Amino acid sequence: MTKAIVVFSGGQDSTTCLFWALQQFDKVITVAFDYGQKHKAELECAASIANDLNVEHHVLDLMLINQLSANALTRDDIDINAGTNDSLPSTFVEGRNMLFLTFAAIFAKTHDIKNIITGVCQTDFSGYPDCRDIFIKSLNVTLNLAMDYEFVVHTPLMWIDKQQAWQLADELGKLDYIRNNTLTCYNGIKGDGCGQCPACVLRANGLNKYLEFR
Amino acid sequence: MTKAIVVFSGGQDSTTCLFWALQQFDKVITVAFDYGQKHKAELECAASIANDLNVEHHVLDLMLINQLSANALTRDDIDINAGTNDSLPSTFVEGRNMLFLTFAAIFAKTHDIKNIITGVCQTDFSGYPDCRDIFIKSLNVTLNLAMDYEFVVHTPLMWIDKQQAWQLADELGKLDYIRNNTLTCYNGIKGDGCGQCPACVLRANGLNKYLEFR
Numbered sequence: 055m056t057k058a059i060v061v062f063s064g065g066q067d068s069t070t071c072l073f074w075a076l077q078q079f080d081k082v083i084t085v086a087f088d089y090g091q092k093h094k095a096e097l098e099c100a101a102s103i104a105n106d107l108n109v110e111h112h113v114l115d116l117m118l119i120n121q122l123s124a125n126a127l128t129r130d131d132i133d134i135n136a137g138t139n140d141s142l143p144s145t146f147v148e149g150r151n152m153l154f155l156t157f158a159a160i161f162a163k164t165h166d167i168k169n170i171i172t173g174v175c176q177t178d179f180s181g182y183p184d185c186r187d188i189f190i191k192s193l194n195v196t197l198n199l200a201m202d203y204e205f206v207v208h209t210p211l212m213w214i215d216k217q218q219a220w221q222l223a224d225e226l227g228k229l230d231y232i233r234n235n236t237l238t239c240y241n242g243i244k245g246d247g248c249g250q251c252p253a254c255v256l257r258a259n260g261l262n263k264y265l266e267f268r
Numbered sequence: 269m270t271k272a273i274v275v276f277s278g279g280q281d282s283t284t285c286l287f288w289a290l291q292q293f294d295k296v297i298t299v300a301f302d303y304g305q306k307h308k309a310e311l312e313c314a315a316s317i318a319n320d321l322n323v324e325h326h327v328l329d330l331m332l333i334n335q336l337s338a339n340a341l342t343r344d345d346i347d348i349n350a351g352t353n354d355s356l357p358s359t360f361v362e363g364r365n366m367l368f369l370t371f372a373a374i375f376a377k378t379h380d381i382k383n384i385i386t387g388v389c390q391t392d393f394s395g396y397p398d399c400r401d402i403f404i405k406s407l408n409v410t411l412n413l414a415m416d417y418e419f420v421v422h423t424p425l426m427w428i429d430k431q432q433a434w435q436l437a438d439e440l441g442k443l444d445y446i447r448n449n450t451l452t453c454y455n456g457i458k459g460d461g462c463g464q465c466p467a468c469v470l471r472a473n474g475l476n477k478y479l480e481f482r
Contacts, residue, residue, distance in 0.1 A: 118332050122374050149374040152414040156370060160336050160363040183416040196410040200366040202397040 055080040058169035058208075059162045061154060062086050062111070064100030066257060067173035067211055069236045070219055073226045074210045075171045076107065083165065084109050085158050089116040093242035103235055114157055122147045151184035152193060159197045159205055168205055175211045175219075187212050216260025224268065233261070269294040272383035272422075273376045275368060276300050276325070278314030280471060281387035281425055283450045284433055287440045288424045289385045290321065297379065298323050299372050303330040307456035317449055328371055336361045365398035366407060373411045373419055382419055389425045389433075401426050430474025438482065447475065 062084035104111035174185045194207040239247025247254040276298035318325035408421040453461025461468040
């Protein structure tokens with residue numbers, strides 16, 4: 055029996071990856087990370103999709119990465135502790151994908167799982183070095199050495215753009231489900247979202263281009 | 269000005285690494301991890317040594333790694349959260365060194381530091397794959413790709429045994445300090461420790477061999 059874990063946020067990309075994985079592997083589970091996202095809706099959306107698809111879903115608490123953000127580090131006391139309330143800085147933490155994937159891999163091995171699926175994408179990596187293919191390949195080797203295990207990291211979206219991601223969703227027979235049930239919007243609105251924020255604009259552009267030419 | 273960060277536990281190995289680093293670099297800071305160690309004495313010892321040496325010392329809270337231990341994972345609820353009290357499982361977590369070093373690297377970059385020093389040692393790696401030289405080298409490449417930065421991971425103890433580690437301490441002029449002020453003992457006793465536990469026996473054997481032949 056082949057088994058896989060999907061790093062899962064409930065967004066368009068990772069939901070497409072989840073459907074892809076369900077087609078490729080006998081058993082698929084999902085893992086999400088709680089690190090004080092602005093919208094709890096994101097975590098709820100992930101849990102709800104996993105529930106729809108009857109997929110075993112896990113949430114790992116990664117609030118501690120906030121202690122690595124620039125905000126946390128400008129405090130001038132010596133001990134740095136993670137906050138635990140709603141006022142956490144949501145500042146971007148470099149190397150975050152590396153932490154997420156390392157936690158996912160450790161979790162995977164304890165579940166006897168070798169296949170790890172992530173929706174990272176070099177095509178629109180926006181300058182984040184830990185979305186690049188070369189990083190993922192190097193990480194795969196490092197994880198295998200760290201745990202003496204044969205992980206295979208899969209990146210079905212690595213080389214495609216938003217339009218092609220919708221095409222993949224359609225080929226998987228899940229375009230409507232993904233369109234209506236995933237959350238990408240910065241304002242925390244499911245499906246087509248607020249329609250105004252950059253994430254909604256990007257998503258709608260890709261979808262419209264795909265629908266126009268299909 | 270050259271800068272370095274030492275992954276620092278207050279034990280013999282990382283204290284030797286700290287003295288080594290102080291000789292090699294213009295500015296050295298230390299980072300320790302709080303993950304619910306059995307003995308708080310370990311963290312206190314690290315802070316006290318850093319204070320003795322006038323080294324800027326940071327503590328990162330990594331209690332969350334306990335949610336990855338076998339104990340945590342045998343719970344059959346779906347959400348896995350880290351405990352916060354004294355009853356945390358101290359179960360070994362595979363890939364732990366990879367997490368520690370990745371956190372240290374992210375922290376280092378925010379402090380404009382490229383040199384990372386760790387006391388891992390292949391000579392007595394006891395089967396932990398993430399103490400091997402090949403792992404550290406692969407991790408170094410992966411970190412550099414993840415953050416587009418030129419980290420250099422230094423491992424002054426990689427190829428030496430306990431006897432040679434005492435020799436290095438002596439060459440650094442710090443044998444007595446390290447003997448009296450570091451904590452290796454499983455029973456949380458500083459210096460020569462309880463004398464009975466495996467860590468004390470290993471440490472004493474190395475020291476006695478070194479003192480006999482010096």
